[in-house]
Each structure stands twice: as structure tokens, then as C-alpha cells.
Amino acid sequence: MVRDTGLDGAERTPWAMILAAFASSFIGIGLARFAYTPLIPALVSHGWFTDAAAFYLGAANLAGYLAGALVAPALVRRIGGRQMLRLMMALACLSFFACAVPLSFAWFFVWRALSGLTGGVLMVSAAPAVLPHVPARLRGQASGAIFTGVGLGALLSGTLIPVLLRLGLPATWIALGLASTVLCVLTWWSWPDYRPAPDTAAPPAxxxxxxxxxxxxxxxxxxxxxxxxxxxxxxxxxxxxxxxxxxxxxxxxxxxxxxxxxxxxxxxxxxxxxxxxxxxxxxxxxxxxxxxxxxxxxxxxxxxxxxxxxxxxxxxxxxxxxxxxxxxxxxxxxxxxxxxxxxxxxxxxxxxxxxxxxxxxxxxxxxxxxxxxxxxxxxxxxxxxxxxxxxxxxxxxxxxxxxxxx
Missing domain, CATH: 1.20.1250.20 (MFS general substrate transporter like domains)
Known part of the structure; x- marks a missing residue:
């Protein structure tokens, strides 16, 4: 497997890069999307939002995800893959902390949409940044390991969220933010350099x-x-x-x-x-x-x-x-x-x-x-x-x- 040594001098093994991409799918989709579903009854019963408003907030995440999927290539070209991936991971973590404070529907809507956008960008960009550093014969397994983060989020959403809710809604959002931040920090230096070459070739066959x-x-x-x-x-x-x-x-x-x-x-x-x-x-x-x-x-x-x-x-x-x-x-x-x-x-x-x-x-x-x-x-x-x-x-x-x- 190929090792990447960036301008910062840090040597990145392929498995460290795969772990970073796994963390991105776990945070950006596994938690940001799937952990919201079991929170909806608590959002309603605690009087934060009506049931209709809570479902609209879920839709905000889906809309943000679509926007993230569309703008990801442009973001990579503009600021570079490594910096963009770090930024999206940090914003996803921040969105959990922001949702612990129910200032208004508009406040929540913006942060749920932003969490969706980060998930879309991470879904589109994390695996393509990492897979070139993995031998071709192992890329299916590497891709599977990366997207297992989504599955882990789905599994934990149905098991840990009900336990965390005993501490209250703000504490639950903060716990999600802390767990995400730990993973973000641990994988911060694991992302490879990634900036796709300009597309100047003839159209696809x-x-x-x-x-x-x-x-x-x-x-x-x-x-x-x-x-x-x-x-x-x-x-x-x-x-x-x-x-x-x-x-x-x-x-x-x-x-x-x-x-x-x-x-x-x-x-x-x-x-x-x-x-x-x-x-x-x-x-x-x-x-x-x-x-x-x-x-x-x-x-x-x-x-x-x-x-x-x-x-x-x-x-x-x-x-x-x-x-x-x-x-x-x-x-x-x-x-x-x-x-x-x-x-x-x-x-x-x-x-x-x-x-x-x-x-x-x-x-x-x-x-x-x-x-x-x-x-x-x-x-x-x-x-x-x-x-x-x-x-x-x-x-x-x-x-x-x-x-x-x-």
C-alpha cells in the first residue's frame, strides 16, 4: 500500500486514511442523519418543536445532503481536498453542539441543513481521496470499511440514543458532539493531499x-x-x-x-x-x-x-x-x-x-x-x-x- 507524506511532513498509512474516511461517514451520515430519527419524539414531547416542524427539520438535512453532493467537486478544486474534508468534519461536529441550544426553528433549520451539506460533501469526497492510495485489488474492501461508518451510526442510533435521552435533550446533542469531535481530532492528520486534475480531456466515450x-x-x-x-x-x-x-x-x-x-x-x-x-x-x-x-x-x-x-x-x-x-x-x-x-x-x-x-x-x-x-x-x-x-x-x-x- 502507498504511504502519503504531505507538506506538513506527516506520514499517512492507507489504513489511517481509511479510518479517517470511516469517521467521516460515521459522523456525517451515521450520526448526523440516523441519530436524528430517534430524537424526534423527544423533540416533540419536550416542547422544542411540533411533530410537523420536527419532520421538516429532518427534510432540511436531506436538502443539505443533496446540495453537498452537488457542490463537493467545486469545493475540492477551490480549497483542496484535505482542507475541505477537515472543514466539513469540523462543521459537522459543531452542528451537534449548536442543536443543543433550541434558539428558534430557523436556528435549528440552518444547522440541520448544514449537517446535511457536510454529510453530502463527505460522502462524495472522502472515499475518492483515500482509494487511490489502496491497491486496486483491495479497493472494494476499503470502500466497504469506509461506508461501514454509516452502518455503525444506524446501529448506535437505535441503542445509545434512548439511553442518552435519560440525561435530557441538550446533554444528548452535546454527547453526540463530543464523540464526533474526538474522532475528528484523532483523524485530523490522516487525510491525504487531494486535488483532482482539471478536466480538460475530451468527453467520455x-x-x-x-x-x-x-x-x-x-x-x-x-x-x-x-x-x-x-x-x-x-x-x-x-x-x-x-x-x-x-x-x-x-x-x-x-x-x-x-x-x-x-x-x-x-x-x-x-x-x-x-x-x-x-x-x-x-x-x-x-x-x-x-x-x-x-x-x-x-x-x-x-x-x-x-x-x-x-x-x-x-x-x-x-x-x-x-x-x-x-x-x-x-x-x-x-x-x-x-x-x-x-x-x-x-x-x-x-x-x-x-x-x-x-x-x-x-x-x-x-x-x-x-x-x-x-x-x-x-x-x-x-x-x-x-x-x-x-x-x-x-x-x-x-x-x-x-x-x-x-
Missing amino acids: RGQARALRKLYACYGLDAAALVPHMVFLVAFVDSAAGHGFAGGAVAWSMFGLGAMAGPFTLGALADRLGFGRILRLGFAVQFLAIGVLALTHSYPVILISAFIGGAFTPGIAPLALGRVREILHDAPHRQHGAWSRATASFAVMQAVGAYGLSWLYSQTRSYPLLFALGAACVLLALAVDLLRRPEAHTAPDASEPDPGQA
């Missing part, structure tokens, strides 16, 4: 452009397909399936365990079999795991479905990123922009799916319909992926020169 458009569509459809598990799983298990609140809590724990195991496992498989192949297989597996909940209330089946749904919630990201690198294997300077557009597609479709399915449930009160639509989305993603593939100009990531031998 037709086959590459077509493959990227297919990937953006599939990644966005998969984002919508993940919504039923992310938003409605616990309520479905509790009320519709009749397994009670405790049953829903266990199912959410299985979701969290899947989110922990999924990214690294899927990345390791992609290293062996190719990102495109595992991505396609993943769509098929998700179709079964999501669709089955439209047909049965069997608790063992629900737990298996929850684990698989959790595995792909963060696990789809390293597969999509790896596929971007496969398609643009001969144009690494284009990979950052392509990953930004893929992340934007994911963010838009996840927000549309969340609001659309929430509205549909309010009209129908039908959980089976929600899971059926989720399954239909991922089936459509599989159909799009199986369309005739470009004949040339794409290759597996393994064809890239190993930077360790450069």
Missing part, C-alpha cells in the same frame, strides 16, 4: 457515458427502494405484523447489524467478482427481501429481510462507487464528478421516495403496498441494468495500475 447514465438511474431507483425498510419497518412490525414494540426493536437491531456487515462484505465480494456483477446480484436479492414483506407477517422472515435491507442501505454505496471506477478506469480525473452526480441521484430519489411513500401511507394505511412499490423500484433498477451493455470503453477496476507499483 459514448459507451462510458451511457453506462454512467444507467448507473445513475439504477442507483436512484435503489435509493427509493430502500425507503420502506428505513422509514416504515418498525411501525410495520409493531402494528401491522402484530409483533409489538419489542419485536420492532429487535427487527431494527437486525437492520443495524446488517448495516454494519453489508458494506465490507459486499465490497469484498466485488473485489473478487467485479462491481457490476455484484451490483446486479444485489438488485435481485433486494427485490426478494423487500417484496416478501408485502406477502407475509412471519417474524423470522421479517428478521432476515431486515438484515438484508440494512446490509444494502450503506452497502450499495461502495458497489456504486466501484462501478464508477470500473466505467471510468481510463479517466480517473472524471471519477469524482461522476460519483457526485451518482450521489445526487441517490439523494433526490431517497427524498422523493420518503415523502411519496409517506403521503401514500397517509392515504391508504397499507404497509404491503409500500413494500410492493419498493420491490418494484429495485426490479426496475435490475431491468435497466440488464439492458444491452456498452460494447467498449468500460473495464474492471482491477485493470487500473496498482498505485503500490507505480
